[in-house]
Amino acid sequence: MTAIEQTEAARPRGTRLPRRARRNQLLGAAQEVFVAQGYHAAAMDDIAERAGVSKPVLYQHFPGKLDLYLALLDQHCESLLQSVRTALASTSDNKLRVAATMDAYFAYVEDEGGAFRLVFESDLTNEAAVRERVDRVTLQCAEAICEVIAEDTGLPRDEAMLLAVGLGGYSQVVARYWLASGSTVPREKAVELLTSLAWRGIAGFPLHGTEGH
Secondary structure (H helix, E strand, O other): OOHHHHHHHHOOOOOOOOHHHHHHHHHHHHHHHHHHHOOOOOOHHHHHHHHOOOHHHHHHHOOOHHHHHHHHHHHHHHHHHHHHHHHHHOOOOHHHHHHHHHHHHHHHHHOOOOOHHHHHOOOOOOOHHHHHHHHHHHHHHHHHHHHHHHHHHOOOHHHHHHHHHHHHHHHHHHHHHHHHOOOOOOHHHHHHHHHHHHHHHHOOOOOOOOOOO
């Protein structure tokens, strides 16, 4: 029994969920369907059935399938961005910052809900609204990393941004490969290996205002 089914079973018949709770329930059901089937194969009927509601109830909250998908995408893009920002703010030790940032991407793809597939592996990237959101969160994550690099190294922003895009892209691509390949390397070890590789490069830039590290 899924978490949604358990919630429905535990709730007395005849009661109505508050609007926000119902919306969250529908988003949870939609995520399961979209991750399992992809956008194009998923149907509103499937989502309503998974949520245990009628289609009219679903349409009261979301006018169409794309609206539902975009609401999920907004939610999970924001989650990734906040994870990266939290990782960057978690320490003032730059090597540990690199490790924390990489681990944020690994944790994101490892989440059992599979939300990362909606962001990084969507079958709807030809839709402008989807592409815009994915590009925006990629840029926002890179900008957050860029701020730290620029501040600590004194590099011009354009140069720091190239490094930041490289670090973010490197992290998410390898994290997705690690998950998809069923790698036997534990997450902690994978992050350690990648941090070691990345740090050998980024540590070559001296701290701004100092003669060394």
